[in-house]
Amino acid sequence: MIVDMQHAASDPSVGGKAGALARLDSAGFDVPPFFTIVGTPDPSALASALAALGAGPYAVRSSGLQEDGAAHSHAGQFESILNVGPADVPAAVERVAASGERDGIAAYRAGHGLEGGGRPAVIVQAMIDAEFAGVAFSADPVTGRRDRIVISATAGLGDRLVAGEIDGSTWWIDTTSERVADASGDDALLSPAQLQAVAALVRQVEAAFGGPQDIEWAYAGDRLHLLQARPITSPIREAPIADDGIAVFDNSNIVESYPGIVSPLTFTFAAYAYARVYTAFVGLLGVSSAAIGANRNVFENMLVRVNGRVYYNLGNWYRALALLPGYALNRGFMETMMGVGAPLPAEMAARLEVAPATGWAKTREYGRLAKVAFGLLREAVGLPARARDFRLRLDRALAATTPERLKAMPLTELAAEYRRIESDLLDRWDAPIVNDFLCMIAFGASRRLLETWLAEDGLQIHNDVLIGQGDIISARPAQLIRAMGARAADDPGLIAALEADDRAALAASAIAPDIAAYVAEFGDRCTEELKLESVTLDEDPRSLHAAIAAAARSRAAPPVRNSDPFARLHAGLRGRPLRRMVAGALLRWTKNRVRDRENLRYERTRIFGRARRLLLAVGRQFHAAGLVEDPRDVFLLTIQEVLGTIEGFAVSFDLAGLAALRRGEMERAAASPDPGERLIVRGGAYTALTALSAARSEEEGTERKGTGCSAGRATAVARVIADPRGQSIAAGEILVARHTDPGWIALFASASAIVVERGSLLSHSAIVARELGIPCVVGLKGATDWIRDGETIEVDGASGLVRRCAP
Structure with missing residues (x-):
């Protein structure tokens, strides 16, 4: 008997596959035409059916009674024959039907507890001349995840792919973001539009059948055909509930403080510090306790950790700022200070928008603004005294216990010492945070004012004003390295000892006292200095020795400063005395705020240095007690786990197990691609993370x-540096980096210019480069991929232009 395509859906004798294809055709899917043979066909009826189907070639396939069912797919059990010519169809039909009597199928059915069997019905279908073909799953058949579509493809026919003879190319598409989460093989085999079309097709089939589906598909030209569909028979998880929550994570600026993979201990210590500091700050500016309490989750989640990397939870920064009046103005200033280079997604921006106040609400808003303005004025006037008191308090807190005393403390005393530092310093971080906020306002307002009054000249004057302040502590390490390099320049043996890290020879050298003084003052100012797990200069001074050697060979000339920017300001505003007075006063105030911001950040380095020593002492005690395999495993724990183990509130005392788990996670994170500068998260933070920053151009350009x-x-x-601890630059080369932090200063001493992929005008690299008079460009997207190590480039630190020179 021959059953045509239109009647197959209502005839159970055609088997599972033919019935499914007929239902798909009825639902409007592009299924190649077919007919089904049940039993032995009449030759004349077969010839008529083939003539109606077309000239061929054909695909001859099985359709068993329970094939492609919800419980048992029978995948690969029956035979299929492709590219069959009209004359060969009868033999092919018999061969496919006879495949149902093989021993392997009998064993398959017996193993699944199925009765019956025998010869299947046979489908004869028009053959598609496929350019690409493959399979697709509306859920991940391996993990069971419902938020992943899996697509596999190969050029030409997909039979070898379906049979498992070749791997083809595979894409995992995140259904939340509609983007490719992962890929293997030739990921350019299908275009993005083709991938999305196949993904849409498999979802439509799932909707038609009411459950996760496995389909076979083929592209012929621009036409996408559906060749087969069956339920996924492996266990599939429950579909997640739709979640319209959205968050944006951005590391444009914080990457300078916490670059690369960050340990759990560093992250939880920093996140807790941010929460305490910013809660205290908004209270200082007059935000009520009730408002602070209602936004407690905002302050506790200002930082996030994604695949080992630290990001700002950007929405919460806007929410915290919205607690203060003047949100619209301060928002732009905050974005400049944080180096936020892209707008928020429209849907998130709408949720964060603060509606303009009207009526009495507007009057109350003005009252709040006046209260905060008065508070800021009070803080601005009192800032020098507050900063002085803060430094005295810090000195007293750190002097109360010496680093050597920490090594001899038992665990309970170490926990008490941590709590004391937390109470005395983190809860009273007033001067740095007040100055940061004033710096944000001063920098943004002065820059906007000069751009309005003097256009591009105003922006250049603004940059030049911040050069050469002479009292920024972050520039001092580079200055000291240059000075030590100058002393060693005429001593080839000393330079050789520095390059070889010959510590015995260096201890007897003329610059030994200088090196010791440097380490005593800046021993905590190492590469990635705010990561508690970083090894400091007093533990390993090799990078310092290499930097002094490079400076000795460079004999760098003192930087040439531009002409007096205030003189250029007065010339540009000639005849406008009031503007000159306002601009001059605002620039001087800005200059002081930037200077204090950088200097007060050095105090943060001192606290992190003390915390590092204290927690290393805890690690040694944990190791002595057999709780961890190595003292440094303490960095693989959270601060709550460390303190909870000592104070009693820990939920697990298997610290070695936790450390092993986290070590594996960090190793996998380090081996994975960087998630990107900006991520969008829809739903919970565990879900898909999609880069929002502009994709790097395929066009190299010059x-x-x-x-x-x-x-x-x-x-x-150009010298492209990934890690200054193992790489160096020669005198006069241009330093190119993805990001920098204070530990990179040793390389600044030898550089003729600096190009950084990340950062803003208030980044550490920008501030120190201005202080040292080195041309600097930050925020050059894709710099470390675009610029090749060893090629010649030209850098214009004023305009931000970087050119690759012809070889």
Whole structure:
């Protein structure tokens, strides 16, 4: 008997596959035409059916009674024959039907407790001349995840892919973000539009059948055909409830403080510190206790950790700022200070929008603004005294216990010492945070004012004003390295000892006292200094020795400063005395705030240095007690787990197990691609993370523009540095990096210019480069991929232009 396509859906004798294809055709899917043979066909009826189907070739396939069922797919059990010519169809039909009597199928059915069996019905279907073909799953058949679509494809027919003879190319598509979460093989085999079309097709089939589906598909030209559909028979998880929550994570600026993979201990210590500091700050500015309490979750989640990397939870920064009046103005200033380079997604921006106050609400808003303005004025006037008191309090807190005393403390005393530092310093972090906020306002307002009055010249004057303040402590390490390099320049043996890290020879050298003084003052100022797990200079001074050697060989000339920016300001505003007075006063105030911001951040380094020593002492005690395999495993725990183990509130005392788990997680994170500068998260933070920053251009080009932040030009060999602890630059080369932190200062001493992929005008690299008079460009997207190590480039630190020079 021959059953045509239109009647197959209502005839159970055609088997599972033919019935499913007929239902798909009735639902409007592009299924190649077919007919089904049940039993032995009449030759004339077969010839008529083939003539109606077309000239061929054909695909001859099985359709068993329970094939492609919800419980048992029978995948690969029966035979299928492709590219069958009209004359060969009868033999192919018999061969496919006879495959139902093989021993392997009998064993399959017996193993699944199925009765019956025998010869299946046979489908004869028009063959598609496929350009690409493959399979798709509306849920991940391996993990059971309902938020993943899996697509596999190969060029030409997909039979070898379906049979498992070749791997093909595979894509895992996140259904939340509609983007590719992972891929293997030739990920360019299908275009993005083709991938989305296949993903849409498998979802439509799932909707038609009411459950997760496994389909076979083929592209012929621009036409997408559906060749087969069956339920996924492996266990599938329950579909997650739709979640319209959205968050944006951004690390444009914080990557300078916490680059790369960050340990659980560092992250939880920093997140807790941010919560305490910013809660206290908004209270200082007059935000009520009730408002602070209602937004407790905002302050506790200002930082997030994604695949080992630290990000700002950007929405919560806007929410915290919205607690203060003047949100619309301060929002722009905050974005400049944090280096936020892209707008928020429209749907999130709408949720964060603060409606303009009207009527009495507007009057109350003005009252709040006046209260905060008065508070800021009070804080601005009292800031020098507050900063002085803060430093005295810090000195007293750190002097109360010496680093050597920490090594001899038992665990309970170490926990008490941590709590004391937490109470005395983190809860009273007033001067740095007040100055940061004033710096944000001063920097943004002065820059906007000069741009309004003097256009591009105003922006250049703004940059130049911040050069050469002479009292920024972050510039002092580079200055000391240059000085030590100058002393060693005429001593080849000393330079060789520095390069070889010959500590015995260096201990007897003329610069030994200088090195010791440097380590005593800046021993905690190492690469990635705010990561508690970082090894400091007093533990390993090799990078310092290498930097002094590089400075000794460079004999760098003192930087050439631009002309007096205040003189240029007065010239530009000639005839406008009031504007000159306002601009001059605002610039001087800004200059002081930037200086104090950088200097007070050094105090943060001192606290983190003390916390590092204290927690290492805890690690040694945990190791002595057999709780961890290595003292440094303490960095693989959270601060709550460390304190809870000592004070009693821990939920697990298997610290070695926790450390092993976290070590594996960090190793996997380090081996994975960087998630990107900005991520969007829809739903819970565990879900898909999608980069929002502009994709790097496929076109190489010879010129790109970042943010110019320190005037001057340099043309030299580019040295792309990933880790300053194991790489160096020669005198006069241009330093190119993805990000920098204070520990990179040793390399600044030898650089003729600096190009950084991340950062803003108030980034550490920008501030120190201005202080040292080195041309600097930050925020040059894709710099470390675009610029090749060893090629010659030209850097314009004023305009932000970077050019690759012809070889």
